[in-house]
Amino acid sequence: MVDTLEAYIRARISHNDTQLTDVLSAFVTRKVRRGEMLLQAGEVCQHCYFVAKGCIQVFVSTDGGTETSRDFVFENNWLTDIYGFANQQPSQEFFRAVEPSVVMAIHRDQFGRMQQQVPQFEQIYRQILEQSYATTVYRVNTFIALDALDRVRWLMQHQPRILSRLSNKLVASYLGISPETLSRIKARL
Amino acid sequence: MVDTLEAYIRARISHNDTQLTDVLSAFVTRKVRRGEMLLQAGEVCQHCYFVAKGCIQVFVSTDGGTETSRDFVFENNWLTDIYGFANQQPSQEFFRAVEPSVVMAIHRDQFGRMQQQVPQFEQIYRQILEQSYATTVYRVNTFIALDALDRVRWLMQHQPRILSRLSNKLVASYLGISPETLSRIKARL
């Protein structure tokens, strides 16, 4: 699975092979079973993950037990509680594999070391940060304004993968609507 | 107004006075009238602003003309379309002064120069990025799950300034509810 990560990095930064090997060896491969948690709310996130296979749900849980998904991270994407990871603050979110998954994990300490040793690593971090931020801003702008129907339409246009690959229950938790409403909306499209 | 920015920077980075002067001189002071736009959707954001006084509304506009506010940036905070600013992409958002305001503007070219010349500048940028990201994540997690009443309660707890300082219409556009609903909710609290 390290090849997925290697390809990702090769495509993005200039490098020499020694450095690339160094970077790759800082990552640990980890299999995650369906339903298994990678991070619990309240925990301080110590790892940055590259999802090599599968899908990780990022969600919050209310007192009533309702779960709301902020994001689904598929293969070839990064996953971490960025703010908590950088500032050693407890996470408010949970990470859970919703498919059998494989992640490449780098510990915070190694991550810091890499940032100092490999300048391009810093660049990648900033790219991830900027990209994640842009995605989240987009999500706020879209969803505060739209009703249930338009949210589904938006998802069909911008994230069809979420609709086709995940259960209605999960999709509904991403859209902030009930599964029943989602079911009815899909029926009349 | 440059003193506001100077205090902000002094409080955050180690420096020598020559560097600080260099940094400050890269900024241009600009008065913004109430209602005046600092950025139009579709435009590429060329500046990073430090709001020294007043309040800038960050919002999107739907085809129907409905405006939804993603953020209100008060004095002592940074304002830019981060993704578009960094990647020279058109903005989807508008920036508008909702109070008579004063901003300190730094052009993208100067910004890049400062990042190279003053290492701490890079740190500040990353801080802003991480902070903005965290805020936006918080907003998504909160609002997708909550109904109108709980959104208002959340705002009272976390952003009372928005409630007390801005008009009901603006607050409603931030909460994603109608002004009438907000008015009714406030009446029975």
Next chain:
DNA sequence: CTGAAACGTTGACAAAAGTCAAGAGTGGGG
């Protein structure tokens, strides 16, 4: 100061979405 334009409040009604329940369908762990 002042008046026009925007804003806030309230009521009546309509539309959207949630809740609860029950039965059919499905998928993945053993």
Next chain:
DNA sequence: CCCCACTCTTGACTTTTGTCAACGTTTCAG
């Protein structure tokens, strides 16, 4: 490969929120 737990769908009903309208209040630009 099969069965059980979970999910999906549909219906009936309730609750929440939006919309439209009317009118009083505020605000700020000239």
